[in-house]
Amino acid sequence: MRNRTILIVDDEPRSREGMKKMLSAWAMGEYDIMTADNGFAALAILGETPVDLMISDISMPEMNGLSLVEKLNDMLLPRRPSVILISGYAEFEYARQAIQLSVINYLLKPVSKDKLVAAVEEALRAGEENNRIGLLQKMADPQLIAVKEEEAVLSDPVRMAIQYVDEHIEEAVSLKDxxxxxxxxxxxxxxxxxxxxxxxxxxxxxxxxxxxxxELLLKTNLPIAEIAERIGYQTAKYFNKVFKEYESMSPGQYRSEMNKTEADI
Structure with missing residues (x-):
């Protein structure tokens, strides 16, 4: 499992290195602390390295912190880092724009170690929750969700059929049954x-x-053949065929890809 990464973006060397020193002491080697001295350098890092949290100064030449977050939001990344913005002075318009950009926190300089660490811990927790939600959304079948939402208006025979399928999910369920x-x-x-x-x-x-x-692929280490049996398929070969038809990948590939995503959280 990789270390999680925090990126500090600030054009002032003293401020940048000060935050890095504070967070390095707090992280105790569990986080990689990277730095960038401008928005363009930060975007280059974001494009190459999975970043869990970005802390950026707002007031920077050429590309300020708000513009950096806007560009970050436009990037196609496997995961979007949480963001903390830091400003040298209180400016309501900055704070308002930060909220619109879904920034997790907005701090004023000078930032004490306690406030910085508290904000970082909160932002990382929020990022983990967002990634867990994203993982659940990837697992979900929109058509099954639509059926669940409309269940109250279905006729009794159709509701009974859905219940029957749920209760006999480990069997070969036929239309005749x-x-x-x-x-x-x-x-x-x-x-x-x-x-x-x-x-x-x-x-x-x-x-x-x-x-x-x-669910079985992600929550257990059961072999594919046993999972096939547990959901009523007589052979793993047929289970693989059906799974690939709906998911465009094999059950083994699905388990590998999703476990990799979850390990990155």
């Missing part, structure tokens, strides 16, 4: 389900099973 469970003709049930859920019954079952598979 469910239509008999809700006491409807198979053809009529299939049409009713698609009309209300906006996907076929077989697609819903596949998405629901894959959602369960994602």
């Amino acid at each position: 469910v239509s008999e469970h809700v006491h409807l003709n198979g053809s009529y049930f299939s049409s009713l389900f698609k009309e209300q859920i906006h996907m076929t019954f077989s697609e819903y079952v596949a998405r629901r099973k894959l959602h369960k598979a994602k």
